[in-house]
Amino acid sequence: MKIVCAPDSFKGSASAGEAAAALAAGAQQVFGQAEIIQLPFADGGEGTLDALLEAWGSQAETVEVVDAIGRPTTARFGRSPDGRTAIIEAAEGNGLPAVSDVPLQPRRADTYGVGLIAAAALQTGAEEILLCIGGSASTDGGTGLLTALGAQFLDAAAAAVAPGGEGLSRIASIDLTGLHPRAREVRWRIAVDVDNPLTGPRGAAAVFGPQKGADEHDVVALDAGLTHLSGVLAEHTGTAADDLRTRAGFGAAGGIPVTLVSLLGAEVVPGSTMVAEAVGLAEALTGADIVLTGEGRLDSQSLAGKVVDAVSSRAPEDAAVVVICGGLQLSPAECRAAGITAAFSIADGPADLARLQARAAQLIEDTAAHACHLLARR
Template identity: 45%
Template sequence: MKILICPDSFKDALPAAAAARAIACSIRRLKAEIELVECPLADGGEGSLEALLAATGAERRTATVQDALGRSTQAAWGWLAERRTAFVELAEASGIQALAPAERTALHSTTHGVGELIRAALDAGAERLLLTLGGSATNDGGAGMLMALGARLRDTAGRELPPGGAALEHLAELDLSGLDPRLADLHVEAAVDVDNPLLGERGASAVFGPQKGATPDDVDRLDAALARFADVAAGALGEEHRNLPGAGAAGGMGFAARAFLGAELRPGIELVMEQVGFAALLADADLVITGEGQLDGQSLAGKTPVGVARAAQARGVPVVVLAGRLAPGWQAAMAEGVTAAFALADGPMALEEALARCAELLADRAESAVRLFIAART
């Protein structure tokens, strides 16, 4: 029997690789004749770079870049020389997890560091870029990234705008003449884990801004600022991208990736599974175990467990999801190929305890699920 173990990370508790190890160790306790294949995954959010490095053998590189608040930081990226392919995770440079809750400011955070990582990839000779867009602390529509790559954003007085999404309300001129010319020959795919447009009640500011420190007034201000950015961009490019599904990903980075880098926006889990050769791993599997911190109705928009379940369903392979929490709407995942889903907690407990015991709880649930699967086959 072959079991494919492919969890995402459990936020604030376990990275995907550690989650996969915990599951595998628990199954080995059964001392049954089971082949275990660990394949940690991600859907474009935090941990995507680690999953890609582990699966492809890409070289880990680092660059000194700005973080979301403009401070100097070391950010990792991946380089697969034989394919001339770079892996850049937005969260490495502009991620929200790097900021303390009191530091999170959707009004002024910047994606400048992401542009610096892309520039490092171009310097290495990249011909293809896989850009993952989850986990951002930003709401600047990718303006900071553009500035790092040579664009100039100016107000009515000809002054360059300061960092952050709020500054875009003063945007009058978008000068792309200095944009790095190497971008023209770079094939870009952007991994998104949401399908939100740039603006409106489902847009970047309204849906994700509050998670990044935005008050209700800030949300209105940021939405208007991004609308201004979209207007000026449409005038400069002669194209409109604000309503594109996924444009609102990572505070509008989906919009910038498509509009200015020519990126193809794709569900992050599909891109990651493609890179790790997931179809081949799945081909002779008898059971798939996946999971992440929460399974809910929004998981159908492109989260790892549902992406895995859809692929497995096409091959008739049962899928067990282990989640820190089964939240409202999780039952919808059953129609997407999930065979069974289990929450990790073994009784009432505080969040702090659940996070601290995540590996233990994950191992226990996995062992129980596999015991049941073995019993059903005999």
């Protein structure tokens, strides 16, 4: 008997590692002689750094950076056991929660702090950087990140433009002579979980700008800035500007992908795919009899490239795939159509969210044991 426990975090309740341990403990109660593999998982969004560190058995490294409005802070990044791959959560350097203690500055906020993390990762000798870009406070098209790595975005007078989205419309040229010597040597992969284009009604400014404090005037200005940036990048690289403005996923995190793809040759990939490769999900699932996965809420979004979808779609055809979750919003028919054998909520009766969160790990373990008892009778 082989059992694989590969859950996402239960946000606000249990990390992916804690959830995996709880699932394993529940399975152990029933299948004491089974091979039980714990594989904390994530979809490239919040919690991916911690999930990979737990899966790799690695410790985070800390670096002095700045937040999205330039205030000194610290940030973490991780490295694979062989040191070849570095994992960065961009929100460690440009996250919205870190600047929510002051009035939001949607035009000023930038990604310079993310670039400082990347520079530290490059200094370690990493050959690949996995960049997870959710939760940002910025809409600067990734220009701050490249600036921290030595690039210059210059106006018509050859002076550096203002940081953040504010300066995008003034960019006349790009100077890469001072770029970090390893920035274009490493492989960059950017994890995204949205398909929004860079500009327009579904673009970075229009859809995500209001979450970052942008009013309607800011949205117009930021969208115009990103449109202008795409034109400058197109001229610099020989790419079609329309392609940069409309490509799916380029609107993620204030447009970070457009500059990194154009200037560093970065790849944009679904976050769950990137994490699956990094932790060896396919190998772990080979020969599995039972696959236990889960997340805070199982709904239609779970089936669109999130953790549950990534795990269930890679599980062996004859394996029982069981989802343990907080909120269960899919019907049995929807679960079966998605390759899920069964789904169980950890809620054991009427209770408010705070009470369930406080007992989450134990509830996950108990529910996993319940599911395994049912499977043992098959």
